[in-house]
Amino acid sequence: MATTTAERTYARRDDAAAGARAMVPWLLGVAPYGLVIGVSAAQADIPTAAGWLTGLAIYSGSAQVATIELLDAGAASLVVVATALAINMRLIIYSGAIAGYWRGMPRWWRGLAAYLLVDPSFAVGVDRYQRSGDRVGAHAYYLGGAVALWVTWLGAISVGATLGARLPAGLHLEFVIPLFLVGEVVARLGTPAMCRASLTAVAVAVVGCSAPLHLGLVGAIVAGIAVGVATPRSRR
């Protein structure tokens, strides 16, 4: 029986809704982090709206924090730009890892999907792409999750910027994301290759934490991937 256009539309909506639901655990982690960034934007010695714009333009928590904090500290503009872009160099790796799944999609779609590409949307999207099933549904799933994340992120930053200093520092909300990432990593340690890749990334990140321009972070990611790929197939 031929599938009608209406049925295909409903199926895509279901896929997008499933992507948004898969993003919910991430939203619980990123919302407090967005609040913290909004608060820091309100307290920093820059226009609050410029701090909020980091969410729309940069759309990556750690690079946003670096940008706001360095501008607040009066760092030279080139230092701020170089530091934030160095932190975001991992996005090139994500771009390379997801590019193959987006092959053949219209240019406007890839442009939009790329804008929404950040740690949580990458994780949720790749999980779906790696499952078998129709690729078009996976695209809707990715966008559903990514848009839910984008709306929540900008909303949380807006609330944080409005609340300003009224959020108690004793909550240590800045620790939510590291803990959430710990959870995501530990839950994936199913094979020796995953363990090796993760532990290598941890070790290189610790050693490289004082490297200039956060290059230790990129080095840790590359080292982890290299060790994982180098692990013999029989031991994966």
Added chain:
Amino acid sequence: MNAWLVVVTVGVGSYLFRLSMVALAGRVGSSDRFERTSAFVVPSAFAALATSGIVAGLSGYGAGSIAPLAAVGIAVVAVRRTGRPQAAMVAGMPTLWVLHALLPG
């Protein structure tokens, strides 16, 4: 360069990073190599990001670094026991709050 221009510059650069390999798709790597490599991106990237966030937190806590380290330890145990990533936050954050309240520094 004022704050607005800095934010826009970082934003444009970040977008170009996101778009870079997507725009090159079709010209890079074989499918098998791509699949093998992409499988390790998430664990490696998240392990590195988590470590960097935890280490940054430690330098800020000084003598009170026991609390965040214990929170991470409890989080790891919780996820191993439940198999759910969210357990890290559910178990880790209360541990952090309680230990910060109990331990000085």
